Amino acid sequence: MKKTSRILLLALGLACSAGLSDSFAQQAPSDGTWSLQEAIAYAKANNLQIRRNYLNRELSKTDLNQSKFERLPSLNGSSSYNFNFGTYVDPTTQDLRSESSQTNSFQLGASLPLFMGFQRVNAIKQNELDLQVAEQEYLSAQNDITIQLTTSFLNILFAEELVKLSTQTRDLTNQQLGRTRILFNAGSVAENAVLDLESQLAADDLDLINAENQRDLSKLSLMQLLNLPASRDFQIEVPEIPEPDQDPVVVSSEQVYDVAVQTLPAIQAADLRILSAQKGLELARGGFYPRLSMFGGLNTFYSSARDFRFPEQGSLRQTTIGFSDSEGTDPFIIYTPTTTFRRETYEYIDQLKDGVGKNFGFSLQVPIFNGLQARSNVSRAKLQQQDAQINADLARNNLRQTIEQAYLDALAAQRRYKAAKEQLQASEKNYKNAQLRLNNGVINTVDFNIIANNFRAAQSNLLQAKYEFTFKQKVLDFYQGKDISF
Numbered sequence: 001m002k003k004t005s006r007i008l009l010l011a012l013g014l015a016c017s018a019g020l021s022d023s024f025a026q027q028a029p030s031d032g033t034w035s036l037q038e039a040i041a042y043a044k045a046n047n048l049q050i051r052r053n054y055l056n057r058e059l060s061k062t063d064l065n066q067s068k069f070e071r072l073p074s075l076n077g078s079s080s081y082n083f084n085f086g087t088y089v090d091p092t093t094q095d096l097r098s099e100s101s102q103t104n105s106f107q108l109g110a111s112l113p114l115f116m117g118f119q120r121v122n123a124i125k126q127n128e129l130d131l132q133v134a135e136q137e138y139l140s141a142q143n144d145i146t147i148q149l150t151t152s153f154l155n156i157l158f159a160e161e162l163v164k165l166s167t168q169t170r171d172l173t174n175q176q177l178g179r180t181r182i183l184f185n186a187g188s189v190a191e192n193a194v195l196d197l198e199s200q201l202a203a204d205d206l207d208l209i210n211a212e213n214q215r216d217l218s219k220l221s222l223m224q225l226l227n228l229p230a231s232r233d234f235q236i237e238v239p240e241i242p243e244p245d246q247d248p249v250v251v252s253s254e255q256v257y258d259v260a261v262q263t264l265p266a267i268q269a270a271d272l273r274i275l276s277a278q279k280g281l282e283l284a285r286g287g288f289y290p291r292l293s294m295f296g297g298l299n300t301f302y303s304s305a306r307d308f309r310f311p312e313q314g315s316l317r318q319t320t321i322g323f324s325d326s327e328g329t330d331p332f333i334i335y336t337p338t339t340t341f342r343r344e345t346y347e348y349i350d351q352l353k354d355g356v357g358k359n360f361g362f363s364l365q366v367p368i369f370n371g372l373q374a375r376s377n378v379s380r381a382k383l384q385q386q387d388a389q390i391n392a393d394l395a396r397n398n399l400r401q402t403i404e405q406a407y408l409d410a411l412a413a414q415r416r417y418k419a420a421k422e423q424l425q426a427s428e429k430n431y432k433n434a435q436l437r438l439n440n441g442v443i444n445t446v447d448f449n450i451i452a453n454n455f456r457a458a459q460s461n462l463l464q465a466k467y468e469f470t471f472k473q474k475v476l477d478f479y480q481g482k483d484i485s486f
Contacts, residue, residue, distance in 0.1 A: 028228075035237040036153050037485060039226060043145045046227045053134070053141040060134040064127040071120055073112040080105050091301040092355055101305035106352070109297040114362075117289030118282070126279035129272050136269035143265060143478070145225065150474055150484050152222040156236055158467040159215035165459055166211045170204035173452070177201055179439060188441060196445035200452070244417040244469040251476065253407035257400050260479040267399065270392035277385035284381040287374030288367065296360040302351045308344040399479075406475045413469035420465050424458040431455040 029038055044050055082103045090097050091105055113120065177197040183189045219234050228234070261267055319334050367374060434451040437443045474484050 032233060033235045033237050034222075036150065036239070039149050039153065039222065039236075040146050040484070043149055043226050044142050047141075047145050047225065048227060050138070050141045050145060053138040057131070057134040057138050060127070060131040064124070064131050067120070067123045067127045070123075071113070073110055075108070075110045077106070077108045079107070090303050090305060092303040092306050092351065097305055099305055101303055103304070104302040104348075105299065106301075107297065107299045109295065111293055111295040111363075113291070113293045115290070115292040117286030117291065119286035122279050122283040122286060126276050126283060129276040129279060133269050133272045133276060136265040136272065139265035140269060146484060147475070147478065148225055149222065150478075151471065152218060152225060153236060154467055154471050154474075155218040156215060156222060157238065157241070158463060159211060159218050160238070161463050161467075162211040162460070163208065163215055165456075165463065166204065166208040169452075169456055170201065170208055173197060173201045173204050176435065176438070176448075180445070183439075183441075193445040196449060200445075200449050241466070241470055244414045244466055251480065253404045256407065256476050256479050257403050259481060260399055260403060261396060263481050264399065264479065267392075267395055270388075270395040273388040274385070274392055277381070277388040281378065281381040281385055284374070284377040287377055290367070291365040293363045293365075294361075295363060297358070299357045299359075300352045300355045302348055302355070306346050306351065308346055403476070403479055406472045406479075410469055410472035410476065413465050413472060417462065417465035417469060420458060420462040424455075424462050427451075427455040427458040 028042060029035075034042075084097075084101045084103060087096065087098045088101075089095070090101075091103055177194070177200075180189060180193050180197050184191060184194050219236075220230055222236070223230055223234055319336060430451055431454075434443060434448050438445065438448045478484055
């Protein structure tokens with residue numbers, strides 16, 4: 001019955017959440033351009049995993065309410081209507097009868113548990129803890145989607161930067177190819193100079209296509225997290241992202257961990273599971289205790305074969321019991337009165353009212369031997385408690401490692417950004433000087449392409465370091481309980 005109610009609630013919850021999806025969809029930006037905050041708010045309302053966690057929380061509420069209701073008395077009624085043929089026991093008189101009849105019975109029974117080895121109390125406490133776990137998991141799912149959205153959002157911004165960079169690089173190569181063709185037509189450079197730049201232009205076109213593909217895939221990932229259909233019109237708001245050298249990492253990983261371990265829902269859920277497992281152990285130990293309950297009941301019966309019989313005066317019946325002589329000519333005769341009975345129907349309602357029976361009592365059940373079931377339940381609960389403790393330790397360990405990795409990655413990206421910025425400045429000067437020398441015929445196109453590729457690599461390294469630092473910094477902000485924004 002409990003399983004059926006859970007399935008029914010899950011089905012109703014899915015139906016309701018599906019019905020609400022349209023109303024949530026109206027919260028999408030009217031101009032079609034998504035900011036990170038709008039995407040996070042929309043995903044919290046429409047992401048399917050978050051909806052599932054919400055339903056799990058509602059199911060936990062139902063389980064808690066049910067465990068509280070189980071402390072109340074139970075009241076059950078039953079009735080039966082029988083058609084009897086041949087020999088049977090009349091339920092109204094307990095007489096053995098051999099005739100066709102119809103019988104009807106009604107029963108009403110109530111029971112109240114008085115002592116169940118504290119299992120009902122511990123079940124309520126465990127379900128309260130399980131509800132808190134479900135609430136923390138619901139918040140944790142929202143946090144997970146926030147991190148995923150931030151990652152997708154930054155991937156789109158990085159891909160957009162690569163598209164711009166690849167477009168500029170292709171345009172510069174195309175311009176250089178145009179000038180080289182003019183020089184070739186004038187006889188100032190050899191044909192291989194034109195061929196080298198044409199080859200470089202094809203490579204730049206490929207880089208641009210790859211960057212556009214990466215941007216489209218990043219947008220698709222974000223749309224899927226938002227539970228939106230794919231659309232080429234999907235756009236995001238481009239925020240101002242500070243340069244890494246303007247936003248230094250000042251909080252240590254230990255400080256971030258100390259804050260996160262106290263506030264992160266995933267850690268809170270793991271700790272609550274330990275407490276829930278402890279209550280589960282106490283619940284299992286309750287199987288060793290006797291169980292005392294109180295019961296009471298009402299019952300009544302009807303039989304169509306039951307009736308009223310009233311005696312009436314009859315005649316004398318003559319009976320010979322012997323003879324006074326040996327010849328048998330002088331009989332002894334006795335006279336006994338005979339009685340006839342007048343039968344009247346015993347009405348249905350009258351039988352039910354007259355046949356009411358009541359009972360009241362107590363029931364004591366003492367566990368002696370039940371296949372070591374209680375002992376096995378206790379052993380299983382102990383193992384579950386140990387497993388919950390290990391999972392909590394793993395959650396803390398994973399959190400610490402994630403924060404330490406993010407902190408070191410942020411520092412490394414910041415240092416790499418400074419180095420890439422210096423490299424870009426030097427490569428840009430070298431690239432501009434190479435353009436002048438190529439136009440004057442001082443260097444060949446092979447050397448120029450090497451210098452140009454170094455310049456492009458420096459630009460790409462700078463972008464990667466910038467966005468990697470930004471993401472890791474946002475992760476550290478998130479674990480400190482700060483809102484993720486740009």
